[in-house]
Amino acid sequence: MERIEAMEKFCCGLSHLYMTVFLSCFSAFMVIPSMTDVSLSAICPGQDECSLAIYLTGVQQVIVGLGSLVMMPVLGNLSDTYGRKVMLTVPMTLSIFPLAILAYSRTKYFFYAYYVLRTLIAMTCEGSVEFLALAYVADNVPETRRASVFGVLSGIASSAFVCGNLSARFLSTASTFQVATAMAVISLVYMKMFLPESIMKDNNFSNETEAICLLEKAPKKGLEFFKTLPSFCDMLYLLKTSSTFLHAAIVSFFVNVAQVGLEASLLFFLKAQFHFDKTQFADLMIISGIAGSISQLLLMPIVVPAFGEEKLLSIGLFFSCFHMVLYSIAWSFWVPYLGALISVLSIFAMPCLKSIVSKQIGPNEQGKVQGCITGICSFASVVSPLIFSPLTALFLSQNAPFHFPGFGIACAAFASMLAFIQSLMIKPNNDVANSSVNDSNLAEP
Secondary structure, eight states: OOHHHHHHHHHHHHHHHHHHHHHHHHHHHHHHHHHHHHHHHHHSOOOOOHHHHHHHHHHHHHHHHHHHHHHHEEEEEEEEHOOOOHHHHHHHHHHHHHHHHHHOOOOOHHHHHHHHHHHHHHHHHHHHHHHHHHHHHHHHSOOHHOOOHHHHHHHHHHHHHHHHHHHHHSOHHHHHHHHHHHHHHHHHHHHHHHHOOOOOOGOOTTGGGOEEEEGSOOOOOSTTTTGGGGOHHHHHHHHHOHHHHHHHHHHHHHHHHHHHHHHHHHHHHHHHOOOHHHHHHHHHHHHHHHHHHHHHIIHHHHHHHHHOOHHHHHHHHHHHHHHHHHTOOOTTHHHHHHHHTHHHHHHHHHHHHHHHTTSOOTTTTTHHHHHHHHHHHHHHHHHHHHHHHHHHHHHHTTTOOSSSSSHHHHHHHHHHHHHHHTTTTTTTOOOOHHHHHHHHHHHEE
């Protein structure tokens, strides 16, 4: 009877988590197609090319990455102590304020106010809703199902991406930011009212977990204050203890270098090369989002058991590299749309990677490990703009050393290829944690 009640609570909790993630992502994604036009009109009115806008975007990504590198492991650790729902409240509340500024006005000074506030808040909150949701799932889902549920969660985010971009496609710019602000408020209220706190270490799936709490064996810190906060020692201990975690961390780094590089380059490239505006950006993102939703909601539950997470990770990274190459050599306006369709295969990578990482750690440390991986991704977000923002500005300018407007995107494809090569080194059951548990299981009567 207790098992049935736990399952009912688990299913109810996941459904409310899915809705919370959908509403939050819907609010965040629907403003993306408008941001390039808003930035250019505020900084460089009447121009399709603006190096200042590119550099400001890059500077913001660097600052946000540095802040997130420190804060994501902290938030993950605090969520292990105080609960996922409590910590979800912080980013979901703070994200409302920058949107409200542009909902009121998008003139030059309001844009700069948004830019500063968004940068400060993102230093603390960028990516936190995603990794806290993953930790929530890991608390309540056995390892055998975790990759599929991570895929479903990512598919929910992709569905929100589609709906958000569809809304932006038909709303005016002013209405887009107003609706996004309202949806951010609704997502916060929904989460506070309906999402139950995670079961965490008292869950009924704990006896099915194969991993042990590696960080409990990590060297302890001397000062009492720092005992409650994660340090680089925890991350280094994970990297030394689990070879799978080490390879996954390297893959995460290069994947995010590539992804941030693509994001820093693609919209400005399409604006300069084919004069895309908000409508074309939204259409492109809708195609990509629909392909990702189909992949994660329908294909992943079928192909994960057939291929395994490790092989599917490599497949996703290979096609991620391929579609970036296609963007970089786009010779006509329809080529980016073709590249977006390849998302149906490239989107496999991150849910599989997060599932592999989740299995390297015990049930009471999911927030820490997801926060550490997010911190590594944030470090990649620092490195990537330093490379790609100058490249994009240079090769879209009249002073380019040779004619290759998509050169920055081609370099992002190279980083994705490095991630693909590294992913081939990840082998199933190739970590210390699992071997230790298997030994302890053999020793049990």
